[in-house]
Amino acid sequence: MIIDGSTARRLSGSAAFLSAVCLASSCAPSPQAAPPAPVPASATPGIMATAPDLGPAPRLVLPSPTETTLPNGVTVKLVGMHEVPVVQAVLSIEGGARLDGELAGLATFVGGMLDEGAGERDAFELAAQIEYLGASLGTGAGWDATTISLRAPKRTISEAMELMGDVVLRPRFATEDVERQRDLRIASILQSRDQPGAVANNVFGYTVYPAAHPYHRPIGGDSSSTVQLDSATVRDFWNHAADPRKATLVIAGDVTLEEARALATSALGSWRAPSSAPAGPGSAAEPPRPTTRVFLVDKPEAAQSVMMIGAPGVTRSSPDYSAITLMNTILGGSFSARLNDILREQKGYTYGARSSYSWRPLPGPFVASAAVRTDVTDSSLAIFFDEFRRIRSEPVTQQELDRAKSYITLSALGEFETTGQVAGELASLEMFGLTLADIPKEMDQIRALGAADVQRAAERYLDPAHLTIVVVGDVKNIRTGVEALDLGPVTLLDHEGNEVTP
Amino acid sequence: MPNSRPLIAALVAVGALCPVRGLDAQAAALHVPVVIDTLDNGLVLMVHEDSSAPIVNVNVWYHVGSGDEKPGRTGFAHLFEHLMFMGSEHAPYPEFDRRLEAAGANNNGSTTEDRTNYYEEGPANALPLMLWLEADRMGWMLPTMDSAKVDLQRDVVKNERRQSYENQPYGMVWDHLPRMLYDASHPYSWPVIGSMADLSAASLEDVKQFFREYYAPNNAAIVVAGNVKAADVKALAERYFGAIPRGPAISRPTPEATPLRGDTLLVLEDRVQLPRLYYAWHTVRGWAPDDAALDLAAYVLTGAKNSRLTKEMVYEDQTASSVSAFQDGKRLAGEFMVIATARPGTTLPTLQQTIDAEIARLAADGPTARELEQAQNAFEAGFLDGLESVGRKADRLNAYYYQLGVPDAFQRDIDRYRAVSADDVRRVVRTYLTGPRAVISVVPQGQASMAARERMTP
Numbered sequence: 037m038i039i040d041g042s043t044a045r046r047l048s049g050s051a052a053f054l055s056a057v058c059l060a061s062s063c064a065p066s067p068q069a070a071p072p073a074p075v076p077a078s079a080t081p082g083i084m085a086t087a088p089d090l091g092p093a094p095r096l097v098l099p100s101p102t103e104t105t106l107p108n109g110v111t112v113k114l115v116g117m118h119e120v121p122v123v124q125a126v127l128s129i130e131g132g133a134r135l136d137g138e139l140a141g142l143a144t145f146v147g148g149m150l151d152e153g154a155g156e157r158d159a160f161e162l163a164a165q166i167e168y169l170g171a172s173l174g175t176g177a178g179w180d181a182t183t184i185s186l187r188a189p190k191r192t193i194s195e196a197m198e199l200m201g202d203v204v205l206r207p208r209f210a211t212e213d214v215e216r217q218r219d220l221r222i223a224s225i226l227q228s229r230d231q232p233g234a235v236a237n238n239v240f241g242y243t244v245y246p247a248a249h250p251y252h253r254p255i256g257g258d259s260s261s262t263v264q265l266d267s268a269t270v271r272d273f274w275n276h277a278a279d280p281r282k283a284t285l286v287i288a289g290d291v292t293l294e295e296a297r298a299l300a301t302s303a304l305g306s307w308r309a310p311s312s313a314p315a316g317p318g319s320a321a322e323p324p325r326p327t328t329r330v331f332l333v334d335k336p337e338a339a340q341s342v343m344m345i346g347a348p349g350v351t352r353s354s355p356d357y358s359a360i361t362l363m364n365t366i367l368g369g370s371f372s373a374r375l376n377d378i379l380r381e382q383k384g385y386t387y388g389a390r391s392s393y394s395w396r397p398l399p400g401p402f403v404a405s406a407a408v409r410t411d412v413t414d415s416s417l418a419i420f421f422d423e424f425r426r427i428r429s430e431p432v433t434q435q436e437l438d439r440a441k442s443y444i445t446l447s448a449l450g451e452f453e454t455t456g457q458v459a460g461e462l463a464s465l466e467m468f469g470l471t472l473a474d475i476p477k478e479m480d481q482i483r484a485l486g487a488a489d490v491q492r493a494a495e496r497y498l499d500p501a502h503l504t505i506v507v508v509g510d511v512k513n514i515r516t517g518v519e520a521l522d523l524g525p526v527t528l529l530d531h532e533g534n535e536v537t538p
Numbered sequence: 539m540p541n542s543r544p545l546i547a548a549l550v551a552v553g554a555l556c557p558v559r560g561l562d563a564q565a566a567a568l569h570v571p572v573v574i575d576t577l578d579n580g581l582v583l584m585v586h587e588d589s590s591a592p593i594v595n596v597n598v599w600y601h602v603g604s605g606d607e608k609p610g611r612t613g614f615a616h617l618f619e620h621l622m623f624m625g626s627e628h629a630p631y632p633e634f635d636r637r638l639e640a641a642g643a644n645n646n647g648s649t650t651e652d653r654t655n656y657y658e659e660g661p662a663n664a665l666p667l668m669l670w671l672e673a674d675r676m677g678w679m680l681p682t683m684d685s686a687k688v689d690l691q692r693d694v695v696k697n698e699r700r701q702s703y704e705n706q707p708y709g710m711v712w713d714h715l716p717r718m719l720y721d722a723s724h725p726y727s728w729p730v731i732g733s734m735a736d737l738s739a740a741s742l743e744d745v746k747q748f749f750r751e752y753y754a755p756n757n758a759a760i761v762v763a764g765n766v767k768a769a770d771v772k773a774l775a776e777r778y779f780g781a782i783p784r785g786p787a788i789s790r791p792t793p794e795a796t797p798l799r800g801d802t803l804l805v806l807e808d809r810v811q812l813p814r815l816y817y818a819w820h821t822v823r824g825w826a827p828d829d830a831a832l833d834l835a836a837y838v839l840t841g842a843k844n845s846r847l848t849k850e851m852v853y854e855d856q857t858a859s860s861v862s863a864f865q866d867g868k869r870l871a872g873e874f875m876v877i878a879t880a881r882p883g884t885t886l887p888t889l890q891q892t893i894d895a896e897i898a899r900l901a902a903d904g905p906t907a908r909e910l911e912q913a914q915n916a917f918e919a920g921f922l923d924g925l926e927s928v929g930r931k932a933d934r935l936n937a938y939y940y941q942l943g944v945p946d947a948f949q950r951d952i953d954r955y956r957a958v959s960a961d962d963v964r965r966v967v968r969t970y971l972t973g974p975r976a977v978i979s980v981v982p983q984g985q986a987s988m989a990a991r992e993r994m995t996p
Contacts, residue, residue: 043616043648043649043650043698043702043730043731044646044647044648044649045619045620045623045646045647045648046646080627080628080678080781081780081781083777083778084627084628084670084673084674084677084678084778084781085628086628087628087629087633087637087667087670088666088667088670089666090641090663090664090666090667091663092663093641093642093661093663093664094592094661094662094663094765095592096592097592119590119925119926120922120925120926121922122922122923122926159843159844159853160843160844160849160853161844162843163842163843163844164842164844164908164912166842167841167842167844167912167915167916168911168912168915169915170915170916170918170919170922171919172919187923189919189922216853216856219856219881220852220859220881222882223812223859223881223882224859226811226812226882227707227810227811227812227859227879229811230707230809230810230811231706231707232705335809336809337809338705339700339704339705340697340700340701340704340705342705370639371635371639372632372635372636372639377632380694381632381690381694382690384689384690384691384692384693384694384697385693385697386694386697387694387697387698387701407697407700407701407705408697409696409697409700435636438640439636439639439640440639442639442640442641442642443639443640443642445642446641446642446643446660446661447642447643447644447660448642449591449592449593449642449660449661450591450593450644450659450660450661452591453590453591453593453926453927453928454926454927455926456926
């Protein structure tokens with residue numbers, strides 16, 4: 037929600053193109069040769085003539101978590117951070133929406149239900165107590181895990197952790213609460229029809245992943261799956277999903293190991309594993325990669341066309357993770373990257389263009405996207421494809437390569453500043469079976485890569501002949517231009533991915 | 539169950555901070571130490587040393603926003619913010635972004651009605667580069683400005699407007715609401731992003747004039763926060779900014795907002811599935827005596843699940859899918875808003891009934907002690923959250939300096955929320971939220987019958 041008129045140069049937080057990264061001590065950026073300066077308008081002190089020499093970048097000292105395991109199998113990781121008297125706890129239970137099965141949206145719905153009443157408190161009492169303690173509690177699910185995060189001042193953390201224990205071990209899932217939240221979700225799905233970005237994202241999933249694949253339907257479900265949600269279904273899902281053997285609790289903040297162990301034991305010590313064996317990491321058949329095709333979704337009178345272009349990507353465990361990350365940083369993973377540079381900074385077609393690989397245990401999608409002025413929809417698509425082809429056919433310049441390598445390896449210095457960042461990073465690495473010790477290795481890999489490696493990654497993982505294009509816009513004004521590009525067959529879909537027959 | 543007590547009783551040491559005991563030995567003061575200097579050209583420099591992470595944040599505020607614009611020239615402050623990234627004499631376009639990325643640093647800028655800010659954040663060794671780039675665009679940007687740059691960023695800004703307003707469900711509310719609250723001559727009567735027509739009309743000469751008027755060192759303040767030494771920062775700042783001449787004295791308009799004479803109602807038909815109601819009242823400026831009480835009133839109405847309107851409308855009656863309220867105290871004036879989206883099958887008069895009744899009840903009886911304390915604790919916890927990040931601290935310090943003339947006002951800010959009584963909340967609700975208001979109904983196309991109604995005269 038917009039709560040003030042603040043207007044930014046670029047969307048913040050929209051480009052999460054770097055996941056786990058770390059840093060280097062060397063990597064002094066190679067300054068680019070400056071063109072001759074124009075005639076100065078005022079006396080310029082000599083000191084301004086050239087950019088300052090920066091000297092070596094600081095070393096990042098990675099946090100060193102202390103690890104312990106509770107008797108019931110919960111892994112506990114502690115990072116002491118004593119700058120501010122707050123504690124951040126993140127409990128991550130492997131599983132998540134990729135295990136939804138037939139009922140799309142189930143995991144995220146259950147995740148959202150956890151704090152709608154637990155233990156002796158209903159939803160109001162629970163919220164009142166959390167806020168009274170100056171704490172914040174978030175519950176939810178992603179594709180691969182259910183996550184409960186708690187933040188509290190040091191002085192109230194033990195009372196707040198008891199509430200975390202309640203939501204994990206004793207959620208109520210009362211019928212009236214489930215029905216209310218279900219109806220709210222139905223309203224929210226209804227509203228998402230008006231949001232071109234949400235429609236594009238949903239249709240992208242429907243078209244890129246086949247019906248049996250866990251990523252086919254929206255993570256938040258659709259109207260047909262949501263109406264089926266009831267208290268028994270929710271309870272059954274949680275009884276299987278809430279497995280301490282699959283859980284990691286990260287605590288970062290102003291506590292000692294002894295305090296952390298006591299907090300974890302008191303909140304989660306009585307958690308018992310479900311009788312069923314833990315579910316595996318989940319698997320799915322490799323999604324097909326059909327030849328490039330275009331799907332249009334009509335939004336009459338739209339001022340912009342929202343476009344997403346992509347395909348199933350690769351898993352986080354790919355040996356080419358570093359090369360792909362570097363390639364994408366140059367293509368569309370930073371402000372200076374080619375896609376934003378051309379579509380925004382040279383052409384003025386958009387407020388921002390970007391690309392990303394979603395790193396998950398199963399291959400998440402590669403997506404390149406932008407919202408562009410309606411009358412340049414076809415020109416913008418053409419530029420995306422020109423750039424896909426160019427990064428495959430020509431080596432990137434030495435300047436681009438050096439800049440992207442430094443950007444990835446050095447921006448990591450700021451990624452372990454807050455307790456929230458540290459806890460989030462540790463929980464995320466855990467999901468991929470990685471530790472902080474892997475980060476310097478990946479950074480070494482990045483530093484060792486050359487232009488040929490970038491080109492090879494593009495040739496192998498970015499194939500313009502096998503992409504899916506989704507455009508949500510004013511079809512009557514964009515269709516002819518898009519068809520004339522001859523990128524592939526053009527089909528009209530509705531907001532749920534069903535073919536629209538004229 | 540805890541009794542009434544400050545959450546931050548244990549001393550908060552932030553960054554490389556020294557504890558400072560407050561008058562009350564029990565509750566210690568929150569202190570974020572700052573070394574503040576003013577260069578000869580008027581540029582204010584504030585440094586906060588924090589060695590907890592190997593990074594630095596440079597945060598620059600220019601004291602100009604859309605509130606300084608003239609009718610027919612709307613959107614200039616924000617358009618200008620975009621142009622600040624288009625190169626300067628010694629760092630021609632596109633060096634600004636490229637050099638920072640090569641140093642591992644991020645950057646952005648933003649514009650509000652009252653100020654424009656810019657920041658860079660990255661490894662601490664990049665500090666000289668950040669200051670050099672900021673100095674170059676403060677002192678040596680004008681000679682490089684040309685109409686091609688203006689044309690290009692004009693197009694980018696128009697796309698930003700399309701993305702946030704025209705192509706966003708309910709987005710056009712933020713274009714209409716300012717006009718309903720303020721006279722056409724008041725600079726809060728247009729949105730920060732400006733109108734498409736005025737953006738089209740912006741000329742190179744307009745842009746240059748704007749720069750000469752507002753982008754002078756004596757109208758700017760810089761906070762540097764992070765793993766740095768204050769003396770080093772001052773030396774660097776003098777080296778790079780020292781030769782930039784002081785600009786003319788700046789006079790900023792301080793027009794008064796004309797009170798609404800009665801309720802005004804507007805119905806917008808939009809491509810939306812569910813109708814949404816917007817109420818807005820004039821209130822007070824930021825940091826005015828009633829500002830904190832209005833923030834707490836908003837929390838009592840919608841700040842948590844058990845807040846009054848959320849509980850009644852979203853949970854019990856289930857007439858709304860969401861409801862939110864907030865006080866927005868700005869430099870020249872303030873507004874209080876309540877926004878509620880109907881559930882399928884509900885129309886806006888139903889939402890009005892509940893909201894009006896709850897506001898009347900709060901105006902008559904005030905919040906309970908428990909409600910007030912929950913609200914105060916939640917606000918206080920919010921202060922702690924901002925203290926871990928040098929970027930958030932830097933922006934907060936610049937905000938306090940701008941609003942109060944003192945950067946380290948964290949404790950003063952906490953104290954003003956703690957000082958609010960239940961009777962204060964009752965009084966501000968009665969004073970500000972029972973008078974004339976602007977009402978916008980956004981309804982699905984052809985569904986004007988769902989819109990809000992005028993209120994019954996008492």
